[in-house]
Amino acid sequence: MRMMSLALMNFKNSFRNYLSLVISLSFTILIFFNFQNIIYSDGLAVLGAKNKEYTETVVQVISFVLVCFMFFFIWYSTNVFLTKRKKEIGIYVFMGLSNQKIGRLYAIETALTGVSALIFGIFSGVLTAGLFQMILFALSDIAVEISFQFRIKPVFITSGVYLAVYFIFVLKGYINIVRSSVLSMLLGTKQNEYVKQNVAILFVKAMAGTVVLGTGFYLAVRESGNGVNIMGNLFLAVVFVVIGVYLLFGGLIPFVFQGLAKNKAFLYGKERCLWVNSVVFRMKKNYRTYAMACILILCSVSALATGFAMKNRYENVKIFESVYTFQVLSSWPDLGEEVRGIIGENTEITYSAEIPIIALKEDTVAANENFGTYALVAYSDLKKLAENVGLAFDFQEPEQGQVVRASHLSLLSLITDSSHISVTIGGKVYQQTEEITVPYMGYLQDKVSFYVVNDEEFKDLVPLGQKLYTYNYRMEDLNVFETVREELRRFREDVISDYYMGIVSMDPSKDTLEWIKISYSLCIFMFMVFILASGSIMFMKLYNDSFEEKERFLVLRKIGMSHKVLQKSIAAELGAAYGLPFAVMAVSSYFSVHALELMMKADLRIINVVSVLTVSGIFLLCYILSVLTYQRNVGVSENSLL
Known part of the structure; x- marks a missing residue:
């Protein structure tokens, strides 16, 4: 009987014993295939170019983790399979087969098991690809039309990665059998028991x-x-x-x-x-x-x-x-009412607030976070803004030589304790007493590192930078956002060139x-x-x-x-x-x-x-x-x- 025929017969007769291994490997293949299918399907296009790029990066990182898991899982499962089969295939020695032929028999059987798992895993992955994406977007609360799209590239990538890993351990098992003695094969399941x-x-x-x-x-x-x-x-x-x-x-x-x-x-x-x-x-x-x-x-x-x-x-x-829907930053101290009038012509204003800040020169600040753009805010001014906007305000006024940092929210932070940080402003060292993440300054707080100081300190530090005024507005009807933004843009063009004016607009229809x-x-x-x-x-x-x-x-x-x-x-x-x-x-x-x-x-x-x-x-x-x-x-x- 030829090796292939004998291996096929053994595989058919023992398939029930292989079933747990086949199902486990198929599940791993199914998951990896679906992750690859996300990248190469058109489902992520609805997110926009930047979101699509970031999501693909995350999926690639997770795919790498899955490959590492696949490597160790196949290593473990093939070792268990080899240990279980050693005694049975060792009997072939008494039939006159050499270790090399027994190794070939094992390799063929193991390859059949692996290929069966691959076929079943890919087939299941293709059937569940749409369901996988539907669940993914439903959990993400993203509305998108899911359509069945078969792409051959995820099949090739999944098959290539899996077979490369799997046949490494098929070869390892073959070498193990070739180098084994008859006794070790017959007692393979008893070793170290x-x-x-x-x-x-x-x-x-x-x-x-x-x-x-x-x-x-x-x-x-x-x-x-x-x-x-x-x-x-x-x-x-x-x-x-x-x-x-x-x-x-x-x-x-x-x-x-x-x-x-x-x-x-x-x-x-x-x-x-x-x-x-x-x-x-x-x-x-x-x-x-x-x-x-x-x-x-x-x-x-x-x-x-x-x-x-x-x-x-x-x-x-x-x-x-x-x-805030709009934030206007200007050196013009009396701009608030004019901006309010432009917005008020199109929609009601839910709330508004204005606050003076000191935009510091970059070379006057030395801080651990190396943010690049720094500004100072007076404690009483920030407290008044919080009352107008309806934000919580529960920290104490800093003393002389102290600051409170009003920071943005990052995805993660390596700074886990903000009470032992010092910052140098204008050559003077200030102790940071705490860090707050309440969005008093809105989107600007995400781009600028704000430090809250007491009122007296604020007055003394004005010469270190430029005093600017921020005018912040939250409008009620977001449907007129584009109209208001265009009118504000035209107003900025008409402002006297002696004054600086910048506009920050938060488009409610975009999510980056x-x-x-x-x-x-x-x-x-x-x-x-x-x-x-x-x-x-x-x-x-x-x-x-x-x-x-x-x-x-x-x-x-x-x-x-x-x-x-x-x-x-x-x-x-x-x-x-x-x-x-x-x-x-x-x-x-x-x-x-x-x-x-x-x-x-x-x-x-x-x-x-x-x-x-x-x-x-x-x-x-x-x-x-x-x-x-x-x-x-x-x-x-x-x-x-x-």
Whole structure:
């Protein structure tokens, strides 16, 4: 029989065993294909050129993350597949086949599995592409007409990336088999299955894991003396947390369980002997899986928190842009009534306010944020403006040598503490007491760094710059926006050339930040992808473990163990398998979400709790399915008693 025929026969006969692998890989392909389809379809054109460009950049970044995830997921799944198949294909040695031919047989079978997953994933992706975009734009609250558009480029990109990664590990498996002995193939599923680990080594790994993980947590929320949370610290925090989680599952957790196993009072109470010892003996083989699942669900919680933080940021930034419809900046001190008259001829004015500012020369200011354009505002003038506009005003007047910064809202900020910052104005050092983000100065506050000083200080600092007047208006009928803007433009042309006059107009029909709304929706998708991926990894691992446990449970039944005791043991063992990654994630998520809170100045505690509860619900479902499947495969389910 030729190799291809034998491989096809094995593939058909064992397809049921491959099904979990095919479905998991297909899901990964489906998600990656849909992200690529977003880029190459016409759906983003409705956002405008700038929003489309930003959204494509975000999607490309997420696609890179998905490729990294795909790499590790295929690595893990093909290793599990190889371990499971080694004993079966090792029998071919006794049929006279060489290791090279056995390796070829494995490579063909694995390739058939991978290609099947690719075909199923691409087909499912094409069918769900429209639905994916519809959900994406619905979550983003963007009205767009969705039409089916098939593009061949996403198919080629998805197939190329997936096959390149997949066949790396097919080749790795082939080399592994060629270099394996007959004994190692026959005992492939037994290697490292029941191995108690050295207590001293576990203790060292436990201490190292605790220190490394604690360092990662500290770096995630650390603030330096000047209030800057450096991006390098965040990168190091991610690295330390990942390493710490692996050391925790490879050191501290097995160390604790081996200690519990030595405590006879604990071990023999409430029928713990079976499942505790099983966890101890299998931890060396499974700890990487638990660590991977923990990191994935931690990523999912972080992705959801990031999405909601961006949504919150978007809404606040939009408030900045909508406080005033028109802002006129001029050196003319009595311009307000004339501008009011022009606007009032076309629509009612909801509110208006004017305030003098000092536009500072760039070389007179030295500040950490290097904003480039600076201005001063008197405390009493700003308070009066807030009363006219109806904005909250709850900070104290700065003392001599103090300033309060009125800043804009950025998507994220590396400055997490604004109370330890100093700024030099005209050679004098001022202490910044706080930073406020209430949009008193509207859109100008997004482009100019305003510092609030007390009234006396304001008068003394006038010589350092040019005194200008800002006239701010919010009009009621936005339908006449273009008419008013044109009349203001003509008025500016007629103004005497001795005066400076600039106009800022906020077009209500344009939204340059819709890419943030899309990013928010993509973060929700990533949240679901990472949760489902971690759940599928845990289910697949425990599903394969159940086949390896058949003989042990058969022996336990023969020596008189009741099905009820064995069922409780399986439930407890799998509960530990799902519970440990979840517990570590729940603790770690507090620090990752808190770091986001600092950078994005948003309260994400409720999102953290909701995301953790969502993970617990999905893990509970996977746990129940795993228990039922495990009990059936080892022959202790209720059906097996009939």
